[in-house]
Amino acid sequence: MLSVSIVGGSGYVGGELLRLLLGHPHVEVRQVTSERLAGQYVYSTHPNLRGRTELRYSPQSSLEPCDVLILALPHSSAAKNIEHYAGLGQAIIDCSADFRLRDPEAYSRWYGEKHPAPHWLERFVYGLPELYREQIRSTRYVSGVGCNATAINLALLPLVKAGLIDQTKPVVAEVKVGSSEAGAVANDGSHHAERSGVVRSFAPVGHRHTAEIMQAHGLENVHISITSVEMVRGALATCHVFTQGSVNERDLWRAYRAAAAEQPFLRIVHDRSGLHRHPEPKILAGSNYADIGWALDEATGRVVALCALDNLMKGAAGAAIQCLNLMHGFEETVGLEFTGLHPV
Amino acid sequence: MSAQCPECEGTIALAADILDGEIVPCPDCGAELEVVSLNPVVLELAPEVEEDWGE
Numbered sequence: 001m002l003s004v005s006i007v008g009g010s011g012y013v014g015g016e017l018l019r020l021l022l023g024h025p026h027v028e029v030r031q032v033t034s035e036r037l038a039g040q041y042v043y044s045t046h047p048n049l050r051g052r053t054e055l056r057y058s059p060q061s062s063l064e065p066c067d068v069l070i071l072a073l074p075h076s077s078a079a080k081n082i083e084h085y086a087g088l089g090q091a092i093i094d095c096s097a098d099f100r101l102r103d104p105e106a107y108s109r110w111y112g113e114k115h116p117a118p119h120w121l122e123r124f125v126y127g128l129p130e131l132y133r134e135q136i137r138s139t140r141y142v143s144g145v146g147c148n149a150t151a152i153n154l155a156l157l158p159l160v161k162a163g164l165i166d167q168t169k170p171v172v173a174e175v176k177v178g179s180s181e182a183g184a185v186a187n188d189g190s191h192h193a194e195r196s197g198v199v200r201s202f203a204p205v206g207h208r209h210t211a212e213i214m215q216a217h218g219l220e221n222v223h224i225s226i227t228s229v230e231m232v233r234g235a236l237a238t239c240h241v242f243t244q245g246s247v248n249e250r251d252l253w254r255a256y257r258a259a260a261a262e263q264p265f266l267r268i269v270h271d272r273s274g275l276h277r278h279p280e281p282k283i284l285a286g287s288n289y290a291d292i293g294w295a296l297d298e299a300t301g302r303v304v305a306l307c308a309l310d311n312l313m314k315g316a317a318g319a320a321i322q323c324l325n326l327m328h329g330f331e332e333t334v335g336l337e338f339t340g341l342h343p344v
Numbered sequence: 345m346s347a348q349c350p351e352c353e354g355t356i357a358l359a360a361d362i363l364d365g366e367i368v369p370c371p372d373c374g375a376e377l378e379v380v381s382l383n384p385v386v387l388e389l390a391p392e393v394e395e396d397w398g399e
Contacts, residue, residue, distance in 0.1 A: 249351070249352065250352065250353055253352040253353055253354070253372075253373070254353070268372070270352075270372075270373060271373060271374035272351070272373055272374045272375045272376075273369075273374045273375075273376065274374060277374075
């Protein structure tokens with residue numbers, strides 16, 4: 001059995017990691033840390049896990065060596081202590097943004113500070129198997145992925161791979177997101193009276209995940225906006241792209257089939273009939289699937305590329321476990337078989 | 345027996361006893377297809393009733 005410990009396990013991503021790992025047939029969860037909640041049962045903050053584990057939160061000072069250390073800490077915490085963590089875990093999966101970007105200059109630009117451990121950046125592989133599967137199989141260090149970035153990256157993947165995007169024109173992406181993206185700590189904006197029912201443009205420009213999309217796809221002219229809507233889980237990316245040359249529905253089917261082939265968590269949703277014609281995050285809650293689809297305006301050459309996912313799963317914890325499986329030679333889908341609920 | 349969807353080029357598995365005029369759905373794109381010939385099997389997009397999407 002692989003021994004795995006979670007550092008910073010009291011947040012929503014930590015809870016999802018724990019849920020997935022407790023059901024993983026090849027993993028034993030050794031420790032889960034929280035400074036604030038040390039000594040308390042993990043189900044005090046993750047009530048769905050009551051009866052599944054008797055684990056209690058430990059302080060980081062009591063962390064023991066293990067096979068895999070998964071870091072679910074606030075941004076910049078992992079980078080500041082990476083040498084310490086690397087001494088404890090044979091492998092590290094960092095769910096924060098600290099090691100997602102390869103270029104320290106890009107990190108400074110998007111995160112507003114110098115990277116605390118720039119020499120570690122090249123040692124981490126970006127944890128998106130749909131793009132970096134082989135590199136993930138052969139590394140000890142994997143970074144997490146941005147949830148919004150993943151929704152956009154997967155929405156654009158078929159078009160980028162097929163070379164269909166006219167890069168002289170901007171790629172504009174809008175992501176509608178649920179409240180769990182804001183984390184488990186309340187603030188004025190998450191007070192029920194303020195948050196309930198919103199369609200809140202919280203990052204119309206300048207969102208940090210833009211850097212991950214530029215890096216992943218090599219796109220320079222990409223612009224994203226994030227809007228909070230009335231969901232707890234879920235993200236829906238709607239990306240506006242103009243194609244080079246004329247493209248028809250069959251061309252797009254070929255591009256999407258080629259991109260989704262041998263990707264166990266990518267599903268094409270592009271139905272002519274029924275209620276679910278396009279990707280919809282609601283039915284993906286708790287699952288690791290990313291549903292991708294499109295709509296084509298043949299007259300203008302505009303493709304609206306869509307991707308729905310659960311931000312805590314394919315956008316965070318699920319992707320981390322998918323990477324853990326690849327790093328250790330397990331079946332890529334093990335522990336991630338849940339298909340979501342309908343109706344929900 | 346199988347045939348190709350004329351809309352999305354997906355592969356559609358067909359029953360051996362399929363009938364001329366039968367309507368089959370494409371598993372990929374959801375198109376409703378009519379069997380217009382049996383030997384060889386030819387599928388064409390069947391007319392469908394548009395749903396009201398609130399417009």
